[in-house]
Amino acid sequence: MNEYTVRPATEDTPEPNPAQLESTPPIEPPLNSVSSESSADAALLQLGRFGRFRQRLREAASPRYRDPKAAALWQLLPGAGYIYLWRWGQALLTILLFILAYVILGLRFLQFKPEELVKRQTPIAPNPEFDVFNLGLATTDSLLIFGGIFALLWLNLIGRTHKQAQIGNLNFRGASKDELRAARGTWLDNLLYFNWLAGLVVFFGVALLLTDTEFDIGRLISKAGNIGRYVGGLLTPDWTALWVPKGIMFRMRETIEISIVGTLTGAVFAVVLSLLAARNLMGRNPVTNAAYYIVRIVLSIVRSVPTLFLAIVFVVSVGVGPFPAVMALIIFSAGLMTKLFSEAIEAIDWGQVEAVQASGGSIAHVVFFGVVPQVIPYYISGMLYSWEVNVHSASVLGLVGAGGIGEYVRDSIESYKYAQLGMALLVVIVITVTIDFSSAYIRSRIV
Numbered sequence: 001m002n003e004y005t006v007r008p009a010t011e012d013t014p015e016p017n018p019a020q021l022e023s024t025p026p027i028e029p030p031l032n033s034v035s036s037e038s039s040a041d042a043a044l045l046q047l048g049r050f051g052r053f054r055q056r057l058r059e060a061a062s063p064r065y066r067d068p069k070a071a072a073l074w075q076l077l078p079g080a081g082y083i084y085l086w087r088w089g090q091a092l093l094t095i096l097l098f099i100l101a102y103v104i105l106g107l108r109f110l111q112f113k114p115e116e117l118v119k120r121q122t123p124i125a126p127n128p129e130f131d132v133f134n135l136g137l138a139t140t141d142s143l144l145i146f147g148g149i150f151a152l153l154w155l156n157l158i159g160r161t162h163k164q165a166q167i168g169n170l171n172f173r174g175a176s177k178d179e180l181r182a183a184r185g186t187w188l189d190n191l192l193y194f195n196w197l198a199g200l201v202v203f204f205g206v207a208l209l210l211t212d213t214e215f216d217i218g219r220l221i222s223k224a225g226n227i228g229r230y231v232g233g234l235l236t237p238d239w240t241a242l243w244v245p246k247g248i249m250f251r252m253r254e255t256i257e258i259s260i261v262g263t264l265t266g267a268v269f270a271v272v273l274s275l276l277a278a279r280n281l282m283g284r285n286p287v288t289n290a291a292y293y294i295v296r297i298v299l300s301i302v303r304s305v306p307t308l309f310l311a312i313v314f315v316v317s318v319g320v321g322p323f324p325a326v327m328a329l330i331i332f333s334a335g336l337m338t339k340l341f342s343e344a345i346e347a348i349d350w351g352q353v354e355a356v357q358a359s360g361g362s363i364a365h366v367v368f369f370g371v372v373p374q375v376i377p378y379y380i381s382g383m384l385y386s387w388e389v390n391v392h393s394a395s396v397l398g399l400v401g402a403g404g405i406g407e408y409v410r411d412s413i414e415s416y417k418y419a420q421l422g423m424a425l426l427v428v429i430v431i432t433v434t435i436d437f438s439s440a441y442i443r444s445r446i447v
Contacts, residue, residue, distance in 0.1 A: 063168075063171070063172045064172060065169055065172060066084065066085050066165050066168060066169065067165070068161075068162045068163075068165035068166050068169070069162070070084060071084050071085050071161050071162065071164075071165040072158045072159075072161050072162040072165070074161075075154075075157050075158045075161045076154070076158070078094050078095060078098045078154070078157060079091040079092070079094040079095040079098075081157075081158075081161040082094060082161070085161070085164065085165060085168065094157065094197070097197050097198055097201050098153075098197065100201045100205070101150070101153065101197060101200060101201050101204075102150075104201060104204045104205050104208055105146055105149060105150075105204065106146070149200070152196070153196065153197050153200065156192075156193070156194075156195075156196045156197065157197065159192070159193050160193045160195065163184075163185075163189075163193055167180065167184065229418075230418055232418075233418025233419050233421070233422060234418055234419075234421060234422035234425060235422060236419055236422065237419055237420075237422040237423035237426050238417075238419040238420045238422070238423050239423065241419075241420045241423050241424075242423065242427075247408070248405070248408060248420075248423055248424050248427055249427070251398070251403075251404055251405040251407060251408040251424075252404075252405050252427050252428070252431060254322055254403055254404050254405070255391070255394045255395055255398070255403075255404035255405045255406075256391065256394075256431070257322070258322050258325045258326055258329065258390075258394040258397075258403065258404055259329065259387060259390040259391045259393075259394045260387070261326050261329075261330075262325070262326050262328075262329025262330050262332075262333055262390050262394070263329070263333050263383060263386050263387045263390050265326075265330045265333070266329065266330045266331070266332070266333025266334040266336075266337055266386065267333065267337055267379075267383050267386070269330070269334040269338075270333070270334050270336075270337035270338040270340075270341050271341065271379070273295060273299070273334065273338040273342075274337075274338050274341030274342040274344075274345060275342075275345070275367065275371075276291055276292065276295045277292065277295045277296055277299060277338055277339070277341075277342035278292075278342045278345035278346050279292060279346055280345065280346050280348075280350065281345065281371070295338075299335050299338050299339060302331060302332075302334070302335035303332075303335040303336060303339065305331075305332075307328050307329065307332045307393045307397065308328075308393075308396065308397065308399075308400065310327070310328035310331055310332065311324050311325055311328040311397040311400050311402040312400050313328075314327045314328055314402070315400055315401045315402055320401035320402070320403070321401075321402070321403050322402065322403030322404060323403075324397075324401075324402045324403075325394055325397040325398070325402035325403050325404060328393075328397060328402065329390050329393060329394065329397075332390075332393070333386050333390060336386050336389065337382050337383060337386050340378070340382035340385070340386075341375065341378070341379055341382055344375045344378035344379065344382070345371060345375055348370075348371060348374040348375060349374065352370045352373075352374065353366055353370035353371065355370070356369050356370040357370075377446045380442075380443075380446055381443045381446060384439040384442055384443055385439070385443070387435070387439065388435060388436055388439050391431070391432060391435055392432065394406075395428050395432070398410065405424055405427070405428055408420075408424055409421060409424050409425070412424060
């Protein structure tokens, strides 16, 4: 029974007074009786211009019938057919793959004539490089191969798009499993409509990388005799080279000392810089926020410079010895530990900081009583991790004259003393493994 229907009078219900019926205002229909179209328009108006645009995009992307032939024709411009199907991810991926295919196939097939390269030489560019975007200098056979492969890729893309549109229409219509299975076709159809563009990019890309890096299995097999002699020398270490003056143990001790000094000094700088690189501490006003970004950019630049390059710079500047290695490790450690320390500060419980501020604490009180107690375990863990990395680095820096065991390794290689080299490598392995396991155990106990 409708709630607006007037029930007939019974013995229990008195008849209404006609005067009261005339004076009673008419009952208005509830708000939900308004048409759905007008309510939808009102809700759309409340979204604003950007909201309405986003809503229209959602409606356009909703499942609907798409013409498979139109989608296939649009793919004559690679990626446009997927935009018609409202598959933006596949469209961008297709465009990227076609660009990569052009570059890779151009490097592989568009080989230029040497005489044309000679004509293009100038005093400014005496050795011009291959220009894969200039088809005018390509040979006829390479252009035919290049064009034929791209034609097959286009046909494959058009066929795949047509089939995807058909299957999408079946899904939209709610087709049965049998209909969908029939639309997908046999294994031969799936092989025909496989994404050969992606496969070709991967195959020729790997082939190009192997060619550029001069990867040659045959060369490795032909030199197996030399490798065997070198490995044989490494497997028979010279134990007498351990304790000779300026020998292995002396150089290894120097390596450890370099790593310790570089780590501890870098940690001092990192403790201060990490406060400036923590967003939750520095992002409070425009001045400190600008300082935060400056410190972050400088530290990113510092971390991007290899430690070996820093050691070379200091060796050239101040001379050979362990001091250039120490300076290189200080710079690297400061950048690495600042990143680790600042991330630890950004993960602290801000409630403790607010408690210190609420009790009238200054900035120094906030740092020493609200921040430092929470991050000390992570500081120690980050310092130990940095020390591990520095031991590895200090073992190599001696190859450029920066002291340590690397200098002994360089001298052994130059004098063909492979038994002494094997002993040095054995000591490095033992010390490194010991430090790694010890550091990992300490970190697990404090964090």
